[in-house]
Amino acid sequence: AQSVTQLDSHVSVSEGTPVLLRCNYSSSYSPSLFWYVQHPNKGLQLLLKYTSAATLVKGINGFEAEFKKSETSFHLTKPSAHMSDAAEYFCVVTLSYNTDKLIFGTGTRLQVFP
């Protein structure tokens, strides 16, 4: 069965320092993986998407993620955190091959301190 595990429920960084949000996946096939962000009282917004093309995926707002099959990981990074990055981040895998039905991780809450 498909699943994702977000290794940290909370991450705190100072503004201007790097961000690393960790995600491991389990999949019986070559998966499609996503990162979504959820700001308070707002809907989910797609940050980036991996669908078996380049393993380093660039997203919006300076975020990127690298697909590492050998480590079954899809960690999200950003070189320099901004206050507006404070939100809940979800790592997501598709339910089965070639479908857009999604399985979400439990989320990582990112806090950014001035």
Added chain:
Amino acid sequence: ETGVTQSPTHLIKTRGQQVTLRCSSQSGHNTVSWYQQALGQGPQFIFQYYREEENGRGNFPPRFSGLQFPNYSSELNVNALELDDSALYLCASSSATGGVETQYFGPGTRLLVL
């Protein structure tokens, strides 16, 4: 903003009642998916509708049902409400092309069951 709208924004019901939630998909999209997000959790897939037919269902009981209309808008109906149905209900629309399409989420309807 994604162009996906949901109504109402908030709703309070009592146990045993029935509720209908509504979703208007983004222009040009023919697929709507529904997700339930309990407090502090990631969204869970309820079901998906494609061209007015159910196209996959998650691990939810039959008292969760849906409809999709010719204009691709959708309803989620929940009968015999239980306290555990209290959650944020999210709909997402996409344009099915046979591949892994990006889902665009609405802001959600927050349901409280007393």
